[in-house]
Amino acid sequence: MRTRRWIFSAVMRLLLRCLRIGQRHRFWPTQKVWQLWLYGRLCLRSLLYNSFTDSDTALDALFEPVYWLVDHITRWFGVVFVALVIILTSSVVCIVYVCLLPLILRTYPLPWVFWHFIYGHWNLVMIVFHYYMAITTQPGYPPQSKSDIAAVSICRKCIAPKPARTHHCSICNRCVLKMDHHCPWLNNCVGHFNHRYFFSFCLFMTMGCIYSSVSGWDMFWEAYAAIEKMKLLAKERLQVTANQTYGQTPPPTFTFQERAFHKSVVYAWVLCSSVALALGALMIWHTVLITRGETSIERHINRKEKRRLQKKGKVFRNPYSYGPLGNWKVFLGVERKRHWVTRVLLPSTHPPKGSGLNWDTTPYGPEQKTALLAI
Template sequence: MRSRQRAFAAVMRLCVKCLRVGRRCRFRLAWRAQQLWRYGHLCLRSLLYNSFTNSDVLLDSLFEPIYWLVDHVTRWFGVVKGMGSHPLPSGIQLCASPRAFCPPSWSWQGGAHWHGWVPSMLCPFLDPSNTVAVSICRKCISPKPARTHHCSICNRCVLKMDHHCPWLNNCVGHYNHRYFFSFCLFMTMGCIYCGISSWDMFREAYAAIERMKMLEKERLQVAANQTYYQTPPPAFSFRQRAFHKSVVYLWVLCSSVAVALGALTLWHAALITRGETSIERHINKKERQRLQKKGRVFRNPYSYGAWDNWKVFLGVEMRRHWLTRVLLPSTHLPHGTGLSWDHPRCVTELRTPLLAI
């Protein structure tokens, strides 16, 4: 009897020890997993941490596939569309020679460069008697006036450059920024009009496609059951199918373009209201943050107020210009030559002139 009790007690002690060992093993595994997770998280943060990361960087990273598509695919659209016609000049190309600045009134040769001899009145910073200074472009080694940037795709400096548009196969700059915004605005309005006016056609076409699918399913069921005494439902012809699918495709395409191009138009409208370009937005943002740390307030030297910025952008100097230059087609030149930025006539608030540095 005692031997049985001793054996039972030994078995129980052995079970308790096994449970304790198993519990320790589980705790040890959980502790090791937690340590590995913390170590991996620390490594990931140390590799990806960047003090300059903000919402703009995250958006640029998310849109990187779209940028790749634009850079590698859509650049050929502008080449194909631009065959046989000269692209709209975005600005004056600044060549290595300081006397190669050319206004838009000079001849266009070869569709690639501006050629001509510019008087000193068009280039105030080339006049020795003028003290206005400019910087030098590092890539094309030429004078670089204010608001001018170098385009790596066109391989030239563009006056008041906003961005390079692969759909147009050209830069959006001083001389075609207004045309670009008008194109975006009218294209958005046209797509919205087409989407609203063809809503009933889209619903009918979509319902017809659904009926086609239902009838096709019923026809397959009839063929599977081999009920030859029933009359099969009438099938749609290929022309009817193509028509309904084309209506649905065109409506979806117009709606998508209206949303995407509308967002781009609103973005450029906000930039025009602030009196800056897409490139200047990033520059002004960094400058604003730098001066804010020093307790100063940044002021955009090319902004004259929301209403005056629109008048300068559209070239409205008189009341009748709202009709002749905005509502009706007009080929008037924008304010300034792009080389120097004088005070506009339409702006009532006077500001001290700035050097083109």
């Protein structure tokens, strides 16, 4: 009996020893690598786990270096863009005063001279005024104190209360009230307190460029034909210079003042026409947004909200829209009929309606209210 027990225990000890030796020399490295792989995967998942992660979040993470580069370039080149706008606008104004105005006074009848003088200067004053105000007026920033505002969310970058329709500008590195976008040509954000100045500048600049292009159409073609004639005469002069032995006289040449005049007219017309097309498209887009009672950022948010409600069989309604005419009255600050002249057609520094911290909303469902107040 003892012999059997001893034999059984010896066999078990030998078997366990063999398993330990096999695990140590054969299976141990593979097991350790597998354990390291499981541990690394668990760490990676714990670091990257986010219950709100979706395709948009993944794309934002992938394009984050591009966003960082664009933000820093826009921040540093904003002054350059503003200087470029001032230089180009001043160059066209100088060409009009030096080249075109004397020609208009000599050739146009008195009623047309009076019209160009009044409309041109009114348009120029409106452009300069609204551009200056759009640059120097702050768009509006929410206060840091929680007791001063009805916050609907917390900005994850500022770690501060964020009112409705407020968004964080990565270029200014601040939250902006009713932010529309950051405009590099203004070197400033377009928000609650300077949105009207920005749109008015786009409107009157487009009107001025269209006015210059239409009124200078005949002058442009005359100047363009004169430039082509200058090129042709230059070729003929070279040919005559090469054949001086035949006694040919060189063709007449244009003076420096004539060449500068024709090239300046062509330059001004091409610049005004290009700006009218580009800025006119931007102005039309913002006209549609203002009519709908939304900003550029809210346009994208409202489209997603509209698709989400459509899947549930519900209809989307913008809570900040008061109808087309009502939206324009709120945007322009028109409270009386005379304000269409004193606040729209004339320079005015009146503030917008409201403080940008609280917004009156139109009736809508409770589910849509919760979603849209947090945008």
